[in-house]
Amino acid sequence: MSLSLDRELAKATPVIQLRPDSHAAPEAELPMQVIRRNGTVSRFDASKISVAMTKAFLAVEGHTAAASRRVHEVVEQLTAEVVTALSRRMSEGRTFHIEDVQDQVELALMRSEHHKVARAYVLYRDERTRQRAEQEAVKPQAGPQFNVTLANGSKVPLDNARLALIANEACAGLEGVDAAAVLAETHRNLYDGISQDELALASVMAARTLVEQEPNYAYVSARLLLDKLRTEVLSYVEGTPANASQADMATRYAEYFPAYIRTGIKAELLDADLARFDLPRLAAALKPERDLSFQFLGLQTLYDRYFLHERGNRIELPQAFFMRVAMGLAVREIDREARAIEFYNLLSSFDFMASTPTLFNSGTLRPQLSSCFLTTVADDLDGIFKSVKDNALLAKYSGGLGNDWTRVRGLGAHIKGTNGESQGVVPFLKVANDTAIAVNQGGKRKGAVCAYLETWHIDIEEFLDLRKNTGDDRRRTHDMNTANWVPDLFMQRVAADGEWTLFSPDETPDLHDLYGKPFAERYAFYEAKAARGEIRVFKQVRATDLWRKMLTMLFETGHPWITFKDPCNLRSPQRHAGVIHSSNLCTEITLNTSDDETAVCNLGSINLLNHIKDGALDEIRLKNTTMTAMRILDNVIDINFYTIPEARRSNLRHRPVGLGLMGFQDALQAMRIAIASDAAVAFADTSMEAISYYAISASVNLAAERGKYPSFEGSLWSQGILPIDSIELLADARGGLDMDRSSTRDWASLRARVRTIGMRNSNVMAIAPTATISNICGVAQSIEPGYQNLYVKSNMSGDFTVVNEFLVRDLKARGLWDEVMVNDLKYFDGSVGSIDRIPDDLKALYATAFEIDSAWLIEAASRRQKWIDQAQSLNLYIANPSGKKLDALYRLAWTRGLKTTYYLRSRSATHVEKSTLKGTDGKLNAVTSVSMMSAGSTVNVSSAVTAPDLTTVMACSIDNPDCEACQ
Template structure:
């Protein structure tokens, strides 16, 4: 197969690549695409090449060729999911060029087949360069890199889907100034080496760990993947703390939160010990304001201030410059990479924070922003210093770009403006077409009925009129002219040619074929304002300059021979020309002016015209740099008053001044880049990173009712924590009172201090004693209410705000192996960790997940492979504890003493697909039981083997383990405490007796070994379903500047193809029905059952499967519950079932509208961690109540991992 001249014309060959690399040769393009399609059925290299041709243009660079190839492959994914692998391999080719060139210091590229020989040498060079850059741990150089290099498996680069490799490229691979220099197999080896640093035979162990990671059999959590082998090895995922009941303890805990979240830890805080509202304060003889004000402080500390912009702040979007208040989830905004990224959330705050006006030199209007919002800026450069000297300072690291809060900026600082890098050619468009487009935007028009074009000008001065005549004549387009005197002329021509006539009447019924490659929508927006349309906004640079020429020769001019200006009354057009200049690396300043006019003008033919009323115009000052000056015959400038640095231009701040507070402000969350470009400067996504914190409170606390309301959007803002997750820590006794219809009494913990540390029968005895004392008046702060009333309110708030989650204290403690050394007071951010906490110990857990799908074949689970995987995985997790970087001593103390790890799983849904087992079936529940039993057995066995090799953990003696009580055995303790009321299966199939004896006699290396985390990001890397979740959708669509691309369930496509049902209509139907098969009549019932999506699976199946897993797990599982149309009765039944079934925790309640997240992105969010959504108002549906009422949630809680692009602790 060859690319013929027509497919890739000679004119397409780039003369010079933009990055200085040699041009991409046609034969290499062919080779790369053929190699990417190798060993994949159902794909065609010819199709990819033909589609890619549509994105080629004269002067195209290597990088742009690579992007065009990736986009071409991606566009066919809905035809066959294997094109996802093609797109991934083409992106890998780009990555190889980027990394190899960086490492070698000279242009370099290699195909997949060449990497078999090149990977070993590249590994050694990579380690050296990473150490030189200060990013890799120097200890990596002491490994036998030759031995490790030979162990690399280059062929495993081909197992990534596009989403997997894109995730790694965007977020994980090491980079220097946005240049990635880490390839996939070396990425896995870096993590493996980092975890093998303390092993005796570290090379052998590194290879063992590498094999596990690179095969996708197991994946470490995101912090471990980010940081293992680097100079800051913060590898732990989750932290749990208890807050004491005095000011010093409270603020020490808040400080610990800040330190832990600084390095991406997910936090769970136990706030129950803090005394309640109205309780006595001995030191001041006053009354406490309760726990809520301190929660507010913790929330505001985690989130700093609301870093937001005034509503009219212009932001660059794919559809032009928009006020930030008009941006919606799913829109595309310009990020720091120079590419467009999807908006995953829009936050609107009612606030009173201080605000400033930032006046930036190359802008049109001042930015009004809260003082805490960070901008990417360079500080410390004296006014008047030459650019060459400043660039030398940057090269020598004397100054550097950093995130600087708006209030900390000063006059003379430099603020970054991102140079957009995306190029989206319009097929068939020429430079002449682009110039005419600019002329039409300047002095042209299209009649409102869409039938006639026109261009006006002064025939004595305007050269564009002659260009228009020649353009039309060369294309055989008839035109006519009219004018007034010698100084005004209009050229007109019809919108269409060869008008369409009715065959019967002869009347004209249509305009015919358009005369130009433009339409009304390309010139005017919905308000009839001129603007550069989306499809012409990212033309190749030569066409962009032609477009600018057309604009400048109509509505522009030259002052004093060196100053170019452009004037327009259209705000969108003014912003558009600034954007086009920025694409060429040229920032433009300007001003908006209004003036009243009242005068009469005389035309050249003697007629008069009157002018009155306000004139509103934008004046844009265009720097006359080389490449722009030539367009208007101007002398090029030799000096620039901005800095070009690494894909950005930095322009001076003129002034920063305090300004009046705007009551309503806006902010965005943006996927991947986590930044967005305002029309004046680059701002950070969502301000500073929000602290990933969850506050827990026990259900007997006197402040529990206020705690339930913390996330409400109404009420006293001083008692609201919009950015903090919350969870109920529910004793069994409360649930029993709900079941019995009994009363429930609330207390302040300072009067019932031992309740916090009690559970089971001891809690019941103490609690009933305190109830009697309260009834006798001996307890001052207490309130009694029907238990079911509080329960209903808990469910109501869970539905309305997504919080607090419902978690259960007694099963978490009665089944904890560590009862002898403390109490489990809370779970973590994602509700899967249940570890002891105290004032002296901050619990830490290190996570990783088995890819269950990799261990399942047509015959079921491969137990031998699973055992090998679990054994190595537990060793890796145990090693994390010793090589970890600890930010606070309490965390190190706890981790070294107890050594807990959390082995979980992902790909559960994929495994069911392979087994042909519907999620909503007894078979799925049984499989959940059988698979978790094997993982539990092998994990306990592995930890016991490590104890024999390395010794048991310090606090082993006295634990349930030391008594031979395994997680499956602890069910008896829970059942006894509940008086036998436990609806939990207790079946087992393995030889647990011998393992019990081994654990009792040999010990355990880890106090805890299992926890099932959400795994969203690492599941994307490995290309499987998240954790234990049912599939959200079988098909969804993502968007970017080059168009939409589809992500589709490959198992479903394979089945539909076998039955002859996979066609364009099926794709259309799936899009119409949000990825669900339920409403598509021609899909057989068995496939509808197998591929049922999350909201088509009755949530009771999720609870039942979770219950079967829970009996084997010593910690917990992050279990989301899905309910398409919640009602009070349904919620009540579901959560009672969860408690009765022995679950330790539940996570989010997800209602139907949550699926709309995936229409555009997996990372979008309907659930808000913020005050008010700027999207459509929630429907005013009734909350859960004793009378069942259908509820459709338009504002569910935000789920960690699945929808939150920031929280990666458990992923």
């Protein structure tokens, strides 16, 4: 076969105009250039891709007329896909190496399953590489001399010595990495006249190409990006061009920090109160060496979305960022410098990380630091549109929203003012959906809201259909999350295969505020009224039929999630002060809402991996972390910028916080514990018990120092009922509960302190998803199992190769880590289960989310739930779904006393790309990417009466780059 893709791509000819329906961007939007192997630059020409691929197809499939017509259509589509893929990673003036383009061609062929053509193409590339190597071996080795184009247009010779210095610094102290390899790959992407910005990115991209071979290159990439950041920040803040190595920052940080504060205040980015701190003292406390702790995904995320910038120029370096956040959190402390340093040390060590809104806004002019807001929507136009307006105001500064819509009357209900009939709740949900998109949290991330509806609402069946891609689009909410708020009585009717009656809330208004036995009694009363014809709008259905549809739509669309009303209310410490009508955007917050109070929660998460020492939980470090973290979260309440008065009133009256955790999977692997094991369940229990004990103790200490929260009297806390005790309240209401009650600590003494001294916070614990802050810290999200051991993660900063460094360490120790293993992991979608040469103990330890039974996740969550006064964002995974499995899974969650569940995850259509190309990642060089969109998969439908009838359906994708919330 004769192929000449490299030569075709390198020729400079007019750019082909693709058809209007092509996915490729117009030429005016694609200022691409291609670096040839001799270092010269040519204008990118998409037509050369078409020509080369056509030759490849015809060489494999023949030259018949029919084949030619089909090949023409396929090639046109594939060419468009390649151009789109390249444009995704393009920054201004982006230039690609010819092999980058060829990598995308290979990837497009593999994705489209033209395996024979792809295989022939791969073999051709290998052969051409060998030929070039032979030719180069007989040539003189003197390399080209390049010039660099400065911002003012002038050119200076490339400083090879500094390039080598930065590469060597980036690799220092890391095993398995080689600065020479980084430099060689960097030089491959250079050309004469390269801009300063592209030069800075060239080394970053070079290191990223090596991540899948050695995970430590993720640290190398981060350090190289750090050099680009240093140049950008120091030049802008100091007003003159500046280069600084990591070694230089030992002294430069102290000089830069006061100037940064002044610059931020002058630009109206920072609160002027920060200038009143003892800046030299804080600058001396900065630890420049902690800049080296980032992996590339973490630093790139901060670079793109968190660091403050003025007119596109970043002004924050990492340690200044953490100190700015700490200063904002300590601004009302008596010895605020000491507290700021204490908070800084906790954040910059990654022992604890505050939530995204806190990181975004602490120390700024609008310090909206809270994560979650919960509202209840009234049943009138003023109330409905006030709630929509409140959503917009709360979302503007990065808050995630949970709305309870159960009070809004249903379809067909009477409207007294107009003597007409209601259109139900769905049209208003559409308005809320569009508002969330319009108000995109300051351009930093998409607005995010979740609507909740109780299972007895007459519109529940339409509510279940909201996320479908078929039907009347005016009654669909494609961008809004939805969740079922399920009373225990419904689950009991499902178990008994009984009838279930749907009502409109204008005729049954008190059901909204009732739970437990009072709800069951009042519900039966309304059913009797309906039977007598005394209720106008109602519908009777078989409970198991509605349960089938709930689970079917959950699997088909990923929504609505399943959350349980009664456990949330019966175990709530604040049941004396109101009712919990919904959870939040991510199902971990359970707080009261009313017309007068919008519930607010303030989140942060402990990095559990950092608290494992010698294979066990480091109690001293965990206690210290928890005590400081609780002080930080309590400070948020007083410092916070409130956009609506109902949020301020609620937060100051109850002072709830949500201390959670992340890195649970990493901690297990550090202790050599498989997640699907009794030992993992036991560790979930003991680790959460420790966090609970220290968090409650910290709140008592704060109460002694600052006073108990205003609504303390009458709470479960005031009665000496702690989370471990409130289990009995749920058990009594249900007539029994299959939930573990064991404990290991001195709860009696703490219980006495709580009653005598009080609590500073009405609620202290909640486990959020931590989707972004765990990336910053370089650990697994929240309580999640490992998704894959080698995969490409997508988020708003781009696509990133992620490799399980624990697995690589173990494989190296056993002499099993090599290029063949990398290819095997890619072929088997990051799973070790199908790779014969991996020992069974490692297969168990590194089993991925879809290889384990999600029942293990529920058992571990149940053990945690007994210690938590709120809830946890619990994702469930199902590899080979069936109605019977889903039914069993969600019934188990209910019987084990869980308050909420979150996403149901299914396998996506495409995982790690099965190609021979060297994987790269990132917004700047997205050569390898992965489709994370779920695809339909046929399931085996159980004939059991309680099993949902599932056909070809889809669940939520595992790693939606737009799905970022309580982080």
